[in-house]
Amino acid sequence: MRLAIAMLFVGMVWGQTRQVAISFDDLPRGGDEGGVRKFSDVRVMTMKLMRAIEGVPVAAFVNPRQEREFGESGLAELLGMWRRQGAELGNHTFSHPDLNKVSLAEYEADILLAEPAIRRARGGSQSRYFRHPFLHVGKDEETKQGLARFLAEQGYMVAPVTVDNSDWMFARVYTTSKDPKRVREEYVRYLDEVFAFFEKKSVEVVGREFPQVLLLHANQLNADAMGEVLAMLRRRGYQFVTLEEALKDEAYRMKDGYVGTNGISWLHRWGVGLGMALKFEPDEPKWVLEEFRRK
Numbered sequence: 001m002r003l004a005i006a007m008l009f010v011g012m013v014w015g016q017t018r019q020v021a022i023s024f025d026d027l028p029r030g031g032d033e034g035g036v037r038k039f040s041d042v043r044v045m046t047m048k049l050m051r052a053i054e055g056v057p058v059a060a061f062v063n064p065r066q067e068r069e070f071g072e073s074g075l076a077e078l079l080g081m082w083r084r085q086g087a088e089l090g091n092h093t094f095s096h097p098d099l100n101k102v103s104l105a106e107y108e109a110d111i112l113l114a115e116p117a118i119r120r121a122r123g124g125s126q127s128r129y130f131r132h133p134f135l136h137v138g139k140d141e142e143t144k145q146g147l148a149r150f151l152a153e154q155g156y157m158v159a160p161v162t163v164d165n166s167d168w169m170f171a172r173v174y175t176t177s178k179d180p181k182r183v184r185e186e187y188v189r190y191l192d193e194v195f196a197f198f199e200k201k202s203v204e205v206v207g208r209e210f211p212q213v214l215l216l217h218a219n220q221l222n223a224d225a226m227g228e229v230l231a232m233l234r235r236r237g238y239q240f241v242t243l244e245e246a247l248k249d250e251a252y253r254m255k256d257g258y259v260g261t262n263g264i265s266w267l268h269r270w271g272v273g274l275g276m277a278l279k280f281e282p283d284e285p286k287w288v289l290e291e292f293r294r295k
């Protein structure tokens, strides 16, 4: 009995000490292909998302090519909303190229091309963080090392992702679903499972849980579901921390041993570095996958 009480106490303390840094990619909008594109709709979507994450520290990664859809002032207005929320705006390349498909030189040029718009949105300072589109960091050792060197020289820190997931698949299905509530509920349930998976994986790879970095995308699904996502995370015992705070943990100094074409969690990369076999996170529910494939 005494042991059970002690374990419950440890569980509660442990629960309270979980931490996660939330990040959004593809600003001002993306990760859902066919979703809202009109400036006024994106503005409303962004307002809703900002309300949902009020007081939550987030990092947010921009693709300034969307300036072509929203105009320079439109993009600035949307990014300004994130800035006012307190978001740490970072570089996600100008046009979201796939490092598996373009040359390193083209990719590097695209990173530099993104900077002026992000710098303006940041009030004049260069982005501190870089997030790789598709989480592709180099399909061979030479590309991987070359890009890492370039980023360091340019003064960027890599923003890794530990809790990778398929929010983009749900987001795509959500845009046209006849039962959006079902998609939202299934999405939150799925993220809950993904967190359980990566918490376990953390213990396997790092020997303990540590501050996670969650990747989500800026779109209607997350604007609508964010309240439920945050509630789920709080239920799991998470506190929300900045990316900077999360990356202070020693875990983020581990070796990324993976070289290949997959865009995967850094927990998988560190696992490979330790000689562990790749074993991926839970699949999306079958009906979501099937609806996604019909698109």
Ligand SMILES: [Zn+2]
Pocket: 025, 026, 092, 096, 132, 133, 134
């Ligand atoms: Zn992206």
